[in-house]
Amino acid sequence: MSDWISFYDFKHSVIYVNARHRDVHYRTIAQDIRAYVPSPAAQVLDYGCGEASSADLVAAACGHLTLVEAAPNVRASLTARYAGNSRISVLTPDEAAARPAGSFDLIVMHSVAQYLSQAELDRQLAIFRVLLKPDGQLIVGDVVPPKLAAPAAALTLLRVGAANGFFWAAVGGLIRIFLSDYFRLKKTHGLSHYTQAAMLERLTCAGFAAKRAARNIGHNQWRMTFLAQPR
Numbered sequence: 702m703s704d705w706i707s708f709y710d711f712k713h714s715v716i717y718v719n720a721r722h723r724d725v726h727y728r729t730i731a732q733d734i735r736a737y738v739p740s741p742a743a744q745v746l747d748y749g750c751g752e753a754s755s756a757d758l759v760a761a762a763c764g765h766l767t768l769v770e771a772a773p774n775v776r777a778s779l780t781a782r783y784a785g786n787s788r789i790s791v792l793t794p795d796e797a798a799a800r801p802a803g804s805f806d807l808i809v810m811h812s813v814a815q816y817l818s819q820a821e822l823d824r825q826l827a828i829f830r831v832l833l834k835p836d837g838q839l840i841v842g843d844v845v846p847p848k849l850a851a852p853a854a855a856l857t858l859l860r861v862g863a864a865n866g867f868f869w870a871a872v873g874g875l876i877r878i879f880l881s882d883y884f885r886l887k888k889t890h891g892l893s894h895y896t897q898a899a900m901l902e903r904l905t906c907a908g909f910a911a912k913r914a915a916r917n918i919g920h921n922q923w924r925m926t927f928l929a930q931p932r
């Protein structure tokens with residue numbers, strides 16, 4: 702499913718209708734992730750972080766934030782953006798996987814599981830299991846349930862647009878997304894959807910004790926966030 706990486710490998714992804722949308726999106730996610738940071742010394746990893754334009758908010762609340770992004774252009778722009786912030790480093794997925802066992806107190810993978818096949822997800826969860834400290838926490842957020850995913854995403858975008866002064870840009874953005882490669886890729890490469898039970902099963906098989914969080918990280922409350930601790 703690596704074509705999804707190419708889809709996201711733009712300086713400004715088509716997924717965000719304008720810079721305001723991107724900034725509101727990433728600020729909300731950063732605030733939500735920050736609430737999960739267990740201590741000011743915590744080592745945090747954000748896997749598939751995307752443009753992460755508010756990562757400094759998370760970094761300010763922890764000891765060190767490692768941003769991991771597979772898309773090379775996005776990674777280059779993250780590296781440039783945070784070059785002056787010694788609390789943030791930017792790694793490829795392979796570099797992150799090569800970090801010593803037990804390196805992280807908190808690992809977050811938000812809005813990425815849908816782009817991985819189930820086998821890829823299982824492999825990634827196994828890597829996270831090794832990288833987490835025994836008392837660490839894994840958060841898998843924005844997991845897309847099988848039903849009504851597209852209408853829920855469209856409605857959420859319109860709501861966020863209306864609340865933040867970019868409603869008409871959101872309408873235009875929906876049309877742009879519709880005309881983009883997104884739906885062609887969805888047909889050819891698929892998107893992975895999980896029920897609550899199915900994601901809990903994947904996490905249990907990977908060696909975690911997991912539960913669904915009361916709220917999803919970010920704006921779309923139709924999607925799900927899971928909290929998992931190594932068993």
Ligand SMILES: C[S@@+](CC[C@H](N)C(=O)[O-])C[C@H]1O[C@@H](n2cnc3c(N)ncnc32)[C@H](O)[C@@H]1O
Binds near residue numbers: 730750810811812817
């Ligand atoms: C919707 S963005 C999520 C960005 C950010 N975490 C957020 O919540 O806004 C999806 C991310 O998944 C990454 N991605 C897609 N397919 C991937 C794969 N096979 N392996 C690793 N990352 C992947 C993309 O590079 C992109 O950064």
